[in-house]
Amino acid sequence: MTTLAASGRADLRIRNVVAIWMRHFTAFKKGYLIESTGILVEPVLILMAVGFGIGRLVGEVSDVSYAVFVAPGIVVGNAMWHALFECSWGAFRRMQLHRIYDSILSAPVSIPELAAGEIAWGATRALMTTVAVLAAAAAFGLIESPWGLGVVFVGILTGLVFGGMGLFFASIAPTTHSLTLVFTLVGTPLFFFGGVFFPVESLPGFLEPVARAMPLTPAVQAARGFATGSVGLREVYSILYLALLAMLFYPLATWRLRRRLVI
Amino acid sequence: MIPTAPVVRAVQLEKRYRKMVAVDRITFDVRAGETFGLLGPNGAGKTTTMRMMACISPPTSGELSVNGLDVYRHSRAIRDFLGVVAQHDGLDPDLSARNNLIVHARYYGLLGKPAEARADEVLEFFGLTAKAGDDVDNLSGGLKRRLTIARAFMHRPRMVILDEPTTGLDPQSRNRVWEQLAVLKQAGVTIAMSTHYMEEAAALCDRLVIIDHGRILAEGTPGEVVHRFAGSETAIIRVEPGAREPLVASMTQRGYHVYDHGTALVVHGRDGDRPVVDGVDATRISYRTSTLEDAFLALTGRELRDE
Numbered sequence: 001m002t003t004l005a006a007s008g009r010a011d012l013r014i015r016n017v018v019a020i021w022m023r024h025f026t027a028f029k030k031g032y033l034i035e036s037t038g039i040l041v042e043p044v045l046i047l048m049a050v051g052f053g054i055g056r057l058v059g060e061v062s063d064v065s066y067a068v069f070v071a072p073g074i075v076v077g078n079a080m081w082h083a084l085f086e087c088s089w090g091a092f093r094r095m096q097l098h099r100i101y102d103s104i105l106s107a108p109v110s111i112p113e114l115a116a117g118e119i120a121w122g123a124t125r126a127l128m129t130t131v132a133v134l135a136a137a138a139a140f141g142l143i144e145s146p147w148g149l150g151v152v153f154v155g156i157l158t159g160l161v162f163g164g165m166g167l168f169f170a171s172i173a174p175t176t177h178s179l180t181l182v183f184t185l186v187g188t189p190l191f192f193f194g195g196v197f198f199p200v201e202s203l204p205g206f207l208e209p210v211a212r213a214m215p216l217t218p219a220v221q222a223a224r225g226f227a228t229g230s231v232g233l234r235e236v237y238s239i240l241y242l243a244l245l246a247m248l249f250y251p252l253a254t255w256r257l258r259r260r261l262v263i
Numbered sequence: 264m265i266p267t268a269p270v271v272r273a274v275q276l277e278k279r280y281r282k283m284v285a286v287d288r289i290t291f292d293v294r295a296g297e298t299f300g301l302l303g304p305n306g307a308g309k310t311t312t313m314r315m316m317a318c319i320s321p322p323t324s325g326e327l328s329v330n331g332l333d334v335y336r337h338s339r340a341i342r343d344f345l346g347v348v349a350q351h352d353g354l355d356p357d358l359s360a361r362n363n364l365i366v367h368a369r370y371y372g373l374l375g376k377p378a379e380a381r382a383d384e385v386l387e388f389f390g391l392t393a394k395a396g397d398d399v400d401n402l403s404g405g406l407k408r409r410l411t412i413a414r415a416f417m418h419r420p421r422m423v424i425l426d427e428p429t430t431g432l433d434p435q436s437r438n439r440v441w442e443q444l445a446v447l448k449q450a451g452v453t454i455a456m457s458t459h460y461m462e463e464a465a466a467l468c469d470r471l472v473i474i475d476h477g478r479i480l481a482e483g484t485p486g487e488v489v490h491r492f493a494g495s496e497t498a499i500i501r502v503e504p505g506a507r508e509p510l511v512a513s514m515t516q517r518g519y520h521v522y523d524h525g526t527a528l529v530v531h532g533r534d535g536d537r538p539v540v541d542g543v544d545a546t547r548i549s550y551r552t553s554t555l556e557d558a559f560l561a562l563t564g565r566e567l568r569d570e
Contacts, residue, residue, distance in 0.1 A: 015372065016370065019366075019369040019370050019374075022366065022369060023355070023358075023366045023369075026358060026362055026365075026366055027355070027357035027358055030357070030358075030359075031357075094355075098353065098354070098355065098356055099349070099351045099352075099353040100353055100354075100355050102319070102349055102351065102353045103349070103353035103354075103355075103367065103414075104370060105319060105342075106317055106319055106342060106345075106347035106349065107342060107343075107367065107370035107371060108339045108340070108342040108343040108370065108371065109342075109370050110339065262319075262320065262321065263280070263320060
């Protein structure tokens with residue numbers, strides 16, 4: 001087993017990663033109109049309802065209007081949802097229901113290449129929604145600094161982290177049913193307690209460090225820093241933490257996929 | 264045909280899953296240009312053997328080489344060499360039939376215009392041109408299977424591995440697949456396939472092995488296997504219920520496999536002969552030519568599997 005596995009680990013062919021990515025792009029092109037609702041319409045509705053609706057009641061948070069406060073978090077929070085959904089539910093469906101991974105792995109493609117292609121596509125989806133919602137937020141006047149373009153970078157990084165995490169969960173989930181836990185127990189808590197809607201400082205003392213360690217929190221921190229033009233050491237640390245998580249989940253997902261598929 | 268070096272060489276090939284032995288140290292060759300059949304009941308080890316050949320599943324022990332390449336060290340090169348049709352189609356429901364082919368070809372480095380041209384060529388050969396733009400989910404089982412086989416030929420492999428290519432197809436689709444495989448065989452493609460259809464194996468395979476419980480029970484041309492294990496003819500004997508038992512006892516004693524069908528006893532011949540039945544009125548015995556199915560049942564028994 002190790003010898004066969006080693007032959008796949010030895011060389012990572014970018015050509016094959018691109019081929020996996022192209023599979024997703026080809027499938028995506030077919031349904032882009034429907035996809036655009038998830039990429040743009042839904043998050044913008046949330047942004048408007050929360051930013052302007054609730055924002056009017058809230059007033060200012062951290063010296064900015066609530067809409068300005070919440071916009072970057074909604075951008076990267078949405079990037080998380082897209083990458084997580086694509087690489088957990090989407091990947092599980094491809095692997096288990098349709099056995100597409102079996103077809104791909106009967107061709108000269110290795111598991112690390114397959115995983116890299118999946119995560120790259122998850123990050124691409126995160127990028128698409130980041131750009132779309134960021135542009136909408138900018139049009140609403142909610143992005144105060146040209147540094148705001150940096151949110152795109154944070155969106156990609158968020159996609160890589162949650163793509164890897166999603167693929168890891170897909171590779172260990174026994175059933176589609178159990179996979180819903182990824183959304184109820186992972187996605188939702190991160191989205192609501194990761195600093196998107198209120199500063200993590202306002203959580204009870206013992207919860208604050210927990211919230212800070214959660215993988216969406218640094219993304220929100222960095223995105224907010226870029227959007228408001230205040231990029232400091234904290235944002236740099238946040239980005240390094242995200243990069244570390246991305247580098248952790250990729251080999252973890254690859255390892256579990258191999259255990260599941262190479263039997 | 265000029266005798267050629269084997270394309271697949273398996274020596275003492277073994278696959279274990281924890282304590283379960285799926286493939287029990289089997290030795291066989293597949294020669295260049297031939298159609299090689301793997302026959303056996305469900306759970307016999309056919310799929311496991313083919314997955315090892317396709318470098319999808321690593322052997323536990325033993326030697327296995329494909330096209331002169333060791334499966335332990337050259338997994339990628341072997342997968343590049345082979346076309347593979349797994350038991351499950353593994354088609355992509357998010358892509359059209361044609362895009363299924365084009366997307367798959369990219370994994371072999373075939374892309375752009377040449378990939379599109381090849382897809383159209385393969386669709387044409389498998390009679391799928393009219394379905395090129397269809398969603399895979401809208402195709403019938405037979406069309407899906409043909410598309411799966413078509414996909415395996417995108418990169419022009421000189422050998423294909425087919426795991427039950429016709430299971431679940433109606434007779435029309437099945438015959439269509441057989442015709443297409445025969446054309447590919449004529450073109451020199453080496454084929455290794457598993458099947459439950461004995462007539463399929465008898466018609467297509469140059470050589471075959473019958474495996475059960477992970478072991479090879481018989482090996483040879485379909486004709487050789489039939490003659491050796493079911494003889495030239497099979498006797499169907501209609502006797503009164505009372506006369507059955509002594510007859511079964513005496514035939515069994517003389518080494519024949521006797522099956523009580525309820526209405527009749529079925530006795531296969533062996534070693535090229537027809538069974539010799541004594542003490543029964545000749546009018547109660549009829550003979551028919553033995554088939555591969557007779558040999559298969561004689562070798563693997565009649566108890567149901569998958570239970």
